[in-house]
Amino acid sequence: MRWARPAVPRVVAGGLATLAASLLALAVPQVLRGVVNGPLLTDGNRSAVVNAALLVLALGVLEAFLVWCRRALIATPGTGVERNMRTDLFRHLLDLPVAFHDRWSGGQLLQRSMGDLHTVRRWMVFGLVQLVVSATTVLVGAGLMIATSPLLGLVYLAGALPVVWLGFAFRQDYKVVARRARDQAGDLATSVEESVHGIRVLKAFGRGEDALDDFARLADGLRETELDKARAQSRMSFALAWIPETTLAIALGLGVWLAASDRVSVGALVAFFATAAVMNRPVESLGQLLAMTLDARAGTDRFFEVMDTAPAVRDPQHPVALPPAPAGGSRVELAGVRFAHGAQEAEVLRGVDLVLEPGETMALVGLTGSGKTTLLQLVPRLYDVTGGAVRLDGVDVRDLTRRDLRSAVSVAFEDPILFSASVRDNVLMGVPEEELARMSAAETDALVDEALDVARAAFVRRLPAGLDTVIGEEGLSLSGGQRQRVALARAIAGRPRVLVLDDPLSALDVATEAEVTAGLRRMLTGTTTLVVAHRTSTVALADRVAVLEDGRVTGVGRHGDLLATHPHYRYVLTAEGGPDSRPGSVPDDADEPLRRGEPTEVAR
Numbered sequence: 001m002r003w004a005r006p007a008v009p010r011v012v013a014g015g016l017a018t019l020a021a022s023l024l025a026l027a028v029p030q031v032l033r034g035v036v037n038g039p040l041l042t043d044g045n046r047s048a049v050v051n052a053a054l055l056v057l058a059l060g061v062l063e064a065f066l067v068w069c070r071r072a073l074i075a076t077p078g079t080g081v082e083r084n085m086r087t088d089l090f091r092h093l094l095d096l097p098v099a100f101h102d103r104w105s106g107g108q109l110l111q112r113s114m115g116d117l118h119t120v121r122r123w124m125v126f127g128l129v130q131l132v133v134s135a136t137t138v139l140v141g142a143g144l145m146i147a148t149s150p151l152l153g154l155v156y157l158a159g160a161l162p163v164v165w166l167g168f169a170f171r172q173d174y175k176v177v178a179r180r181a182r183d184q185a186g187d188l189a190t191s192v193e194e195s196v197h198g199i200r201v202l203k204a205f206g207r208g209e210d211a212l213d214d215f216a217r218l219a220d221g222l223r224e225t226e227l228d229k230a231r232a233q234s235r236m237s238f239a240l241a242w243i244p245e246t247t248l249a250i251a252l253g254l255g256v257w258l259a260a261s262d263r264v265s266v267g268a269l270v271a272f273f274a275t276a277a278v279m280n281r282p283v284e285s286l287g288q289l290l291a292m293t294l295d296a297r298a299g300t301d302r303f304f305e306v307m308d309t310a311p312a313v314r315d316p317q318h319p320v321a322l323p324p325a326p327a328g329g330s331r332v333e334l335a336g337v338r339f340a341h342g343a344q345e346a347e348v349l350r351g352v353d354l355v356l357e358p359g360e361t362m363a364l365v366g367l368t369g370s371g372k373t374t375l376l377q378l379v380p381r382l383y384d385v386t387g388g389a390v391r392l393d394g395v396d397v398r399d400l401t402r403r404d405l406r407s408a409v410s411v412a413f414e415d416p417i418l419f420s421a422s423v424r425d426n427v428l429m430g431v432p433e434e435e436l437a438r439m440s441a442a443e444t445d446a447l448v449d450e451a452l453d454v455a456r457a458a459f460v461r462r463l464p465a466g467l468d469t470v471i472g473e474e475g476l477s478l479s480g481g482q483r484q485r486v487a488l489a490r491a492i493a494g495r496p497r498v499l500v501l502d503d504p505l506s507a508l509d510v511a512t513e514a515e516v517t518a519g520l521r522r523m524l525t526g527t528t529t530l531v532v533a534h535r536t537s538t539v540a541l542a543d544r545v546a547v548l549e550d551g552r553v554t555g556v557g558r559h560g561d562l563l564a565t566h567p568h569y570r571y572v573l574t575a576e577g578g579p580d581s582r583p584g585s586v587p588d589d590a591d592e593p594l595r596r597g598e599p600t601e602v603a604r
């Protein structure tokens with residue numbers, strides 16, 4: 001495992017220190033044996049007793065030092081492994097396609113990157129070493145006991161048979177509950193995440209109590225599982241305490257009889273039981289260590305479930321260089337594009353053919369749920385087509401590196417996500433890093449200013465710290481329309497070749513939308529733009545309009561022409577057409593056309 005490799009030397013050194021400490025503890029009974037058989041039972045030599053006592057003291061000090069060494073050696077690499085695993089997991093999460101994040105809940109991913117890896121680290125710095133050392137101590141101790149008295153040793157070791165059998169049963173039971181507990185902890189984290197995310201909705205609908213009930217139910221489930229774990233562990237601990245004690249009691253009776261009949265020396269008997277006492281702790285800890293190992297195993301399994309998911313959208317092995325930006329703008333072509341969200345799901349796009357000429361602004365219009373957002377996301381490869389191809393200046397977007405593609409294509413979504421960073425940093429996120437590195441501070445400021453002006457986002461200058469104001473998690477300290485304008489500024493700041501906008505002005509009042517539209521039209525000369533439009537005021541941004549219907553583009557043309565000739569377009573974009581005027585191509589279960597904003601004829 002590549003994450004553990006750098007830690008191996010220190011973990012091995014720490015393990016050796018722990019082992020040495022345990023073996024020193026096992027040496028003490030042998031000193032006792034010498035004292036009992038020597039000075040105590042024979043000549044009463046006082047200096048021999050003092051020497052033995054000093055030896056025991058020295059062994060104790062050395063043991064304490066070795067225990068300290070173990071902690072010092074293992075703590076650092078343990079936290080390093082945890083940090084590296086966590087960072088690699090996050091890197092991988094960023095690399096995984098949107099489709100992966102559609103399926104996995106945030107709470108589960110959070111739990112995998114935090115709680116699960118914490119369990120793995122605890123096991124590495126404590127469980128692993130202690131397990132190896134305890135097992136070795138038990139084996140060496142058993143060897144010493146057999147050497148001291150074979151008969152007594154065998155009696156004691158007879159207890160190992162039921163312990164091993166119980167250990168297997170414990171492993172089977174515990175690994176199931178350990179996994180369940182980790183999954184339930186993930187569900188619990190998801191519940192918190194969803195509730196915090198949707199706190200406005202919960203409050204507005206007075207559903208706080210319901211959310212609390214759901215959370216309490218999940219918390220109860222987790223508690224039950226933790227209790228199952230504790231019960232399984234206590235059964236194992238009970239067996240590990242009771243069975244050796246029982247065999248020891250039998251060995252004690254037998255040992256006294258053997259000593260009385262002079263078949264074993266008193267010193268050997270003392271050493272035997274002192275060794276058993278030293279082994280007591282390692283034996284009893286085996287249950288807890290095994291549980292810890294199984295917990296870490298569940299955490300590791302969950303970690304690898306994410307890490308082993310191959311990114312479906314990846315760079316090609318032999319990428320094609322991004323062609324230089326053509327003077328008049330880039331050409332975007334969708335040829336026979338098909339797409340389904342999953343192998344079992346119906347196709348959303350069923351052979352879309354569409355060409356955006358260089359520098360053209362094309363509006364995409366269709367019923368809600370018709371696949372407009374899906375189509376947009378195929379251009380920057382947030383999803384990959386399942387059939388056909390999307391081409392940028394003649395190159396299939398799958399033949400470009402994602403870095404090149406995303407430096408050429410910029411996106412703004414209807415529901416904009418901003419990051420808890422300053423306004424400036426949020427806007428600059430739209431500019432490729434290498435371009436930023438070449439720019440002076442003044443140039444960067446000018447870029448941000450221009451993008452904010454075009455997006456009519458001058459309001460950010462009135463925020464308490466102006467462009468340096470941190471706009472909070474997801475930009476929630478701003479209004480919906482303000483967020484959209486900052487996100488739009490982010491999308492246009494990098495002066496992309498291709499701009500993909502998913503109804504980016506939906507939260508704006510008509511006057512502001514008109515201003516932003518005018519600004520965009522001025523700035524977007526030379527940028528090829530595909531914009532989802534739900535209302536005619538957004539269509540005003542476009543040179544041509546494409547109508548998406550039944551997974552295909554059924555019409556491309558100017559707004560006025562389409563309005564006159566394309567019944568489905570008219571139905572989607574205007575308030576005309578109640579149920580009676582629905583064209584036949586609209587499925588019965590199709591959503592109602594959106595009627596946000598008054599329809600206005602666009603003069604072209």
Ligand SMILES: Nc1ncnc2c1ncn2[C@@H]1O[C@H](COP(=O)(O)OP(=O)(O)OP(=O)(O)O)[C@@H](O)[C@H]1O
Nearest residue numbers: 102341345348366367368369370371372373374375
């Ligand atoms: N992640 C997903 N997994 C499965 N199906 C999805 C997913 N995202 C969208 N869909 C489905 O794909 C279809 C098209 O969705 P899409 O968001 O592209 O529609 P849209 O035309 O943009 O709708 P709207 O105008 O309401 O934004 C819908 O039926 C939707 O339920």
